[in-house]
Structure formats: structure tokens, C-alpha cells
Amino acid sequence: MPKNTKRQGGRPARNFDPSYAKGGSKGGPARAGSAKPGSRSAGHRGYRPEETDAPRKERWSRDERVASGRTPHRGDRDGRDAGRAGERPARRDDRDGRPARSDRGDRFDRSDRSDRTPRAYGRDDRAPRLEFDRGDRPARPHYREDRPARSFDRDDRAPRRDRDERPARSYDRNDRPARSFDRDDRAPRRDRDERPARSYERNDRADRPARPARAFDRDDRAPRRFERDDRGPRRFDREDRAPRREFDRPGFNESARRASDFYPAKDRARHAPADDVVLERLEAEAIQADEVDGVTFADLGLGGNIVRALRDLGAESPFPIQAATIPVVLEGRDVLGRGRTGSGKTIAFGAPTVERLMQLWTESGPSAGSGTGRVKRQMGRKPRALILAPTRELALQIDRTVQPIAQSVGLFTTQIYGGVPQGRQVGALQRGVDIVIGTPGRIEDLIEQRRLDLSEVVVTVVDEADHMCDLGFLEPVQRILRRTAEGGQKLLFSATLDSGVAELVEEFLVEPAVHEVAGEDQASSTIEHRVFIIENREKRDIVAQLANREGKTLVFSRTRAFAEDLTEHLEDYGIRAVALHGDLNQSRRTRNLQQLTSGRVNVLVATDVAARGIHVDDIDLVIQADAPDEYKTYLHRAGRTGRAGKEGRVVTLIPGNRQRRMTGLLGRAEIDVAFERVALGDDPFAADESAGEQLAV
DNA sequence: AAAAAAT
Structure with a gap:
């Protein structure tokens, strides 16, 4: 049965015409994961044997424990005081985590396994690792017999070391047989033919039955018009629910689910810059x-x-x-x-x-109601x-x-x-x-x-x-x-x-x-917006300058790496700050957010993981170190302040060449701001306050 | 680019 036949009067359900939904996506493989740190193994030009002067033996045995076991990491960002007190030379390592581990791991590795690893085996006559690394070479009998379980290797070592220190694993990309099942051999998609493809439509459910035309599919009114007053009932009426019943339940297609492996998005759209279109209200x-x-x-x-x-x-x-x-x-x-x-x-x-x-x-x-x-x-x-x-x-x-x-x-x-x-x-x-x-x-x-x-x-x-x-x-x-x-x-x-x-x-x-x-527009909001045009090279210092204050500040960065970088910079500046992003493990994420909530730190530097929904009392300044791409992101980030009627300020830093884009974005967000040129050393809020005083006089 | 599963 058609879903939406009841609607009379030719003005059906304009709310949900899917043809207004998202724009297209570009094909191409997407790389998952974050940037890897550079290799720091001994053979690499980036290698710095900076710990040679450190007391070695004890150090390694301790690090060994950390590297191989579940020993909680020490001296992370939050434990920095302890680190400082002890003048631990490895403090900078803890900052960026991975390189440090690979350093330690590297040494640990050599001292510990040199006499039994395949590496030693291969050392005689050819380049050591490459061959070993191949997954698809002919068997090497004695080696295999010795240590059949490869996974043992992994578990025994520090996490990630092998990724960091050795050259690309050739079998990762080249030697792998083409995964034909991934793409080519699939059953043809039927519903593709029935209607125009929507980029966000996937095939992991049962095909929908060819569905009867719905009135609002074909409605040819102008897209995205915002009409309010000339209509009748304000509800999105849909008459019958029948169609959904049939294909919904049993339609959960197991095999399709399987075929979409753990990283289903990889072969699909790569970061297609968000369309940032204001969809119909x-x-x-x-x-x-x-x-x-x-x-x-x-x-x-x-x-x-x-x-x-x-x-x-x-x-x-x-x-x-x-x-x-x-x-x-x-x-x-x-x-x-x-x-x-x-x-x-x-x-x-x-x-x-x-x-x-x-x-x-x-x-x-009948089991219900004890009456209480x-x-x-x-x-x-x-x-x-x-x-x-x-x-x-x-x-x-x-x-x-x-x-x-x-x-x-x-x-x-x-x-x-x-x-x-x-x-x-x-x-x-x-x-x-x-x-x-x-x-x-x-x-x-x-x-x-x-x-x-x-x-x-x-x-x-x-x-x-x-x-x-x-x-x-x-x-x-x-x-x-x-x-x-x-x-x-x-x-x-x-x-x-x-x-x-x-x-x-x-x-x-x-x-x-x-x-x-009603009336929830930006003009009636309790949030004050500012946009500063800055030199990019001054960005970190300007952020530090702005964040150097009483009161809770939330700083947004576009990438995890920059969030880390900024956090470190703020610290160097003497401002206590913590980071929040997806590269941190969950316990640290939780703890860092909690540190802002509790007031133990005043500054949190976050990616958009914190853009939506997160409520921390009394954040009175949001700094967007990187401007958002989407007006919605702007609104959500800004909304971390000015909550429940409180006042808040939002400062967005942009380079000069972004003004046009920013103007467009603010227009879509329905925010009216004049841009200000700000250089390092300026105090953009001083004028603000004195102006306020003048007005008050 | 970020986010969302674990080994």
C-alpha cells in the first residue's frame, strides 16, 4: 500500500522529500586512521638516540613492563607534575606517545629477541626484514616448525612497534589477492534502477518492493523554499504504515551485512567536503x-x-x-x-x-503494577x-x-x-x-x-x-x-x-x-559571536592568548593532531589544558572531559567529538581555532556555551582567504558578525569592555 | 576530517 496517499490538496509532506537530502559523494578509496608518526627506528634518518645518557638498565626493565604488559601508562599529560618533579627525560615522549613507544620498543626488541627472531635468521645473506615480512612466500620449514604461531609474536611485543619500525608490510597491499568479492561479484542492485541513485543509499537491506509513487516524490515545487504561512495542517501525515512492515523485519539481510566488512566505508566516499546546504526546514x-x-x-x-x-x-x-x-x-x-x-x-x-x-x-x-x-x-x-x-x-x-x-x-x-x-x-x-x-x-x-x-x-x-x-x-x-x-x-x-x-x-x-x-533564532540567543582574521602562523599564540584567562574555555580543532599540538602549546605557555579526541583511549577521554567539568583545568582542546551535545557547566568561551566547514557544526560548537540561558562568547579564527566562505557559512547559520583583523598582542576584548563602559555612561 | 567495534 502506498504510504502517503491520504494527503489531500496537493501539498503533501514537503518535509521529507528525500530528493532534498544529502548531496553526492565522490568515489575513491578512503584512508582510515590518523597520521602515523614517523619511523624512529635506529636505521632511520629520523632516529634520535636521545636517551643514551639516561640510566639504561632500570629504564628498560621498567619500560619493558609498560610496553609488554597492561601496566597503566605513567606520566601522561595529566600526570605531568609527577613527571616534572622526577625530571624524567622521557616526558616529551609521553606527549606524543607513539614515537616514544616505538623507541623503547625498538631497543627492547633487539635486546630481547635477537637470538630467536626471524630477523636474526635472515641477517646472514640478505636484507633482513623484507623477506620475513612477506606473507606469501614459500614455506621455510625450520622456521615454521619452530614457532608456528605468528600471533604469539604480536602479543608478546609492545603494541604497534612493528608497524612503526619496519618498512611497509608488503603483503598489506600488493601481495593480497584481489578481493573480488568486495566489489565485483555482487548481485546487481535492483533498486538502483527503480529510481535515481541516492548517494547515501546502501544495499544492506532487502530490496524495497517497488513502491507506489508517493505524492511528495514528484512534487515539483521549488526546492528549499521556506514557506510557513500559507499552509493548512502542520503535520506530516502519512496514512498507512503497511509497506514498512513487510520488508523491514525479515529484510535484515545477513549476507549483505557480512559482505560489508569491518571498514565498510573504505571503498566508498572519501571525505566529500560537506555540502553545507541548508536543508529544508x-x-x-x-x-x-x-x-x-x-x-x-x-x-x-x-x-x-x-x-x-x-x-x-x-x-x-x-x-x-x-x-x-x-x-x-x-x-x-x-x-x-x-x-x-x-x-x-x-x-x-x-x-x-x-x-x-x-x-x-x-x-x-498481569505482572504489572504493584501499584506503587x-x-x-x-x-x-x-x-x-x-x-x-x-x-x-x-x-x-x-x-x-x-x-x-x-x-x-x-x-x-x-x-x-x-x-x-x-x-x-x-x-x-x-x-x-x-x-x-x-x-x-x-x-x-x-x-x-x-x-x-x-x-x-x-x-x-x-x-x-x-x-x-x-x-x-x-x-x-x-x-x-x-x-x-x-x-x-x-x-x-x-x-x-x-x-x-x-x-x-x-x-x-x-x-x-x-x-x-518559537523565536529560537540566533538573534535571541545568549551567545556573542566574533570572527577574527589572523595570520595562520600566529594562530597557536593567539589561541593561547585568548585562552589565558579565568573561566572555562573550549577550543575546537579540525584534526586530532592539531588538538594535541595546541594542547602542548598551551601547556608550554603555562596554561593547563587537556585534549579530547578519538586518538585517546576512552579512559583518558573520560578523564580529560571530567577535568574540565570539575574545574581542574580550564581549557579543553577538542575535535568535533565534543561539538555536539556535550554539556559542561559554565563554559563561557568557545574558540574555534579552525573554522568549521558546516554551518551546523558552527552552531553546535557554539552551543557548548550559552547554555540554559547563560551568556557565552564564541570566537572563530580564520585566515584572510577564508572570509568569503565564512561569510556564507554565517549566513546559513543566520548569524550576523563583522570580521575583525587581529594580530598577536592585540586585546580584542579590551575594546569590547571599554565600549561597554562608554555605553553605560 | 571526525566519529563509531575489537583482536
Whole structure:
């Protein structure tokens, strides 16, 4: 059955015409991973035997332990005081981590294994490593017999050493048989033919049945017009849900899933510079801020326990976005919610999700309702709600809000994300969990391992939904949503929710209600924006100068490497700073973020991992050391300050030749700023303050 | 380019 035939009057669902969704992607292989450090092995010109003067024996035995075992690293960035006190010469090594390890590893390696490694074997008559490294040479019998298990080698050594020190492993690229199954032998894709290809469309689900024309597919109105006043009902009505049922469930195509290996994105689009197009705004039911006056959470339909839990969290009365969405979620409808950064979206979906689970619980079973508004935990019960987030930190943070709310009625939550051992997470699932909060990767992993079963999930939230529809995120999210219960409620939230979520809406939402808060434009925001035109070579110093102040500062960098670099530079400048990016292990990520939250440091230098959703109280300055490419990224980064009505400043540093691009971006973000030329030594905020004083006179 | 799984 057609999905959308009911809509009368030729103005159907303009919100989600997928043809307005993302632009194309360019082909070509993508390199994964970050830049590798240069080789520092003894034979390399970059090698510096700088530790020859260090006391050797003890050092190696200690490093050996670190290198080979699980000994926690010492003297990392955060332990720098200890490092300094002890005048440990290796401090700089700890900074950039990898080279240091390879140095140590190299020596350790030679002293420890020289008499048994293949390297020694090969040394006699030919270039040592190359041959050894080949995976595909004819067998060398005695060598193989000696030490059949190659993996042993790996485990025994310091991590990464071999990658760092030896020349490229030839078998990595050349000797590998062509993986024909990767690309060539696939079954032809049928649905490609049925309609124009969409770049973000992948084939890892069953083909959709040829679907009947939907009115809004062909609608030939001008794209991206923002029309508000001339329309009737403001809802995206979709009449029937039938089509989704048939292909959804069984349609999870296992073999296709397999074929997409661990790095599925590799052969696909390489960093296609984001189109940064303002997608069509979703038509929404707008709530007026003053409509909320005097309304309580209880009025919205939340139970007493939950209201108390909210009060404990500091939420006395609902924010507008909460007032708008909570009742609708409680009705059981699918919801799209847009509220600007820091406007309280987590509670807007978290609280009603919990309440809704309670309602369903009471409706559904005899086992239900002890009458106290609480439920009893039942071993091994399957999760009934799922909240998806794009980063681990955000998942953690959401849990910190949702967990107490859930707990107030006797429900359990657990975090499911990567970078930490899965044991605890699995254990929690086995004991029985009601709400799963996590990131896509680990969730899929546990599903595959059959340790996580989403089949009873009746409420699913996608936070930062537009971001979750970006290339690389969309497919895992789709696969996960397909695992949830048929007909389950779906909630999509973001500060920048736009028709980029069309793909999800189309497949998973039924007659979603769209809600936003009226008058939430940038002009009414509490954030002050500045753009400084600077010389690139002065950038690091200017950042240091700007960050050298009281109050919490968040600095954004485009790459992980530059984030590290900047952090180090700030430290050299005498400013305590920590970094947050994907090259750090999870415990350090968590700890570094926590250091900013606790105020132990005032400056955090982060990649866009911190751009969305992360809430730290009282960040009053955001510095964009690298300007963002997308207006949405700008808005989200900026939104780390000025939260819940507080004041904040955002400074963006750009080189002179970026002015035009920046102007365009700011235009799309609907922010009005004049650019200022700033050189090292200027105090751009001094004028600001004196101007303020003058005005005050 | 960043993010998201582990060995």
C-alpha cells in the first residue's frame, strides 16, 4: 500500500522529500586512521638516540613492563607534575606517545629477541626484514616448525612497534589477492534502477518492493523554499504504515551485512567536503515560550516519582521544548523535536520515555503494577527503550540524566558503547535492563554476538538525529532501528533537525509530530559571536592568548593532531589544558572531559567529538581555532556555551582567504558578525569592555 | 576530517 496517499490538496509532506537530502559523494578509496608518526627506528634518518645518557638498565626493565604488559601508562599529560618533579627525560615522549613507544620498543626488541627472531635468521645473506615480512612466500620449514604461531609474536611485543619500525608490510597491499568479492561479484542492485541513485543509499537491506509513487516524490515545487504561512495542517501525515512492515523485519539481510566488512566505508566516499546546504526546514508545531508559564511536569503527564527525580536533577519546571514534546511522546506518537543547543532536549525525550515504559508496563501485563508506581526487576528481561547517540561521551552524559529518572520508578539503564571492555555491559544486560543508551558500533557488535536483543524495544530515541544521518552513521543506525520492535515509537531530536533525516523518517516514523520552540533564532540567543582574521602562523599564540584567562574555555580543532599540538602549546605557555579526541583511549577521554567539568583545568582542546551535545557547566568561551566547514557544526560548537540561558562568547579564527566562505557559512547559520583583523598582542576584548563602559555612561 | 567495534 502506498504510504502517503491520504494527503489531500496537493501539498503533501514537503518535509521529507528525500530528493532534498544529502548531496553526492565522490568515489575513491578512503584512508582510515590518523597520521602515523614517523619511523624512529635506529636505521632511520629520523632516529634520535636521545636517551643514551639516561640510566639504561632500570629504564628498560621498567619500560619493558609498560610496553609488554597492561601496566597503566605513567606520566601522561595529566600526570605531568609527577613527571616534572622526577625530571624524567622521557616526558616529551609521553606527549606524543607513539614515537616514544616505538623507541623503547625498538631497543627492547633487539635486546630481547635477537637470538630467536626471524630477523636474526635472515641477517646472514640478505636484507633482513623484507623477506620475513612477506606473507606469501614459500614455506621455510625450520622456521615454521619452530614457532608456528605468528600471533604469539604480536602479543608478546609492545603494541604497534612493528608497524612503526619496519618498512611497509608488503603483503598489506600488493601481495593480497584481489578481493573480488568486495566489489565485483555482487548481485546487481535492483533498486538502483527503480529510481535515481541516492548517494547515501546502501544495499544492506532487502530490496524495497517497488513502491507506489508517493505524492511528495514528484512534487515539483521549488526546492528549499521556506514557506510557513500559507499552509493548512502542520503535520506530516502519512496514512498507512503497511509497506514498512513487510520488508523491514525479515529484510535484515545477513549476507549483505557480512559482505560489508569491518571498514565498510573504505571503498566508498572519501571525505566529500560537506555540502553545507541548508536543508529544508521541517514544518513544525511551534510552542511559544510563554505558553509554558506556570506549567509543571506533572501537568504534562509525568508521574510523581519522575517529577521528583527531575527536581533532584535541577529541573523544577519544564523548558519550552520539554513542554512541547513530553505530552506528545506520552501519547505514543513518533516525534521530531528541535530545540536549540542547551534548551533541555535530553529531559524532553528522557523523562517521557521512562513514563511511557511505565504506562506500557501497566497496560500490558498481569505482572504489572504493584501499584506503587514502581516495577520490580526481572532477571534477563529485554530492553524496551533504546537511546542512540553519536559519541560515547554523549551517551554517557545522557545516561547520567536518564538513569536517575528511570531509577525513580524502578527501571534500569545501561550504557553500551565502545572503547571499554564489554563484560560489564553484557553483565548488565544479562541481569536485565530496561533502557539501553549507547553508540552504534558496540550496540551492533553486541547484537551480532547475540548478547543484545532489541526485539522488545518499543521506544527508540535518536539524539543528534541529523548527524546520525550523515554518511557513515546512517547505515548502522538503520540496521539498529530495524532490529527494534515492529511499530515501536521513534523519537528524533536535534538542535539542527532538518530534512536530512528524511531517510529515517521515511522508513521508521509514522505520522510524526514535529515540534520546535518559537523565536529560537540566533538573534535571541545568549551567545556573542566574533570572527577574527589572523595570520595562520600566529594562530597557536593567539589561541593561547585568548585562552589565558579565568573561566572555562573550549577550543575546537579540525584534526586530532592539531588538538594535541595546541594542547602542548598551551601547556608550554603555562596554561593547563587537556585534549579530547578519538586518538585517546576512552579512559583518558573520560578523564580529560571530567577535568574540565570539575574545574581542574580550564581549557579543553577538542575535535568535533565534543561539538555536539556535550554539556559542561559554565563554559563561557568557545574558540574555534579552525573554522568549521558546516554551518551546523558552527552552531553546535557554539552551543557548548550559552547554555540554559547563560551568556557565552564564541570566537572563530580564520585566515584572510577564508572570509568569503565564512561569510556564507554565517549566513546559513543566520548569524550576523563583522570580521575583525587581529594580530598577536592585540586585546580584542579590551575594546569590547571599554565600549561597554562608554555605553553605560 | 571526525566519529563509531575489537583482536
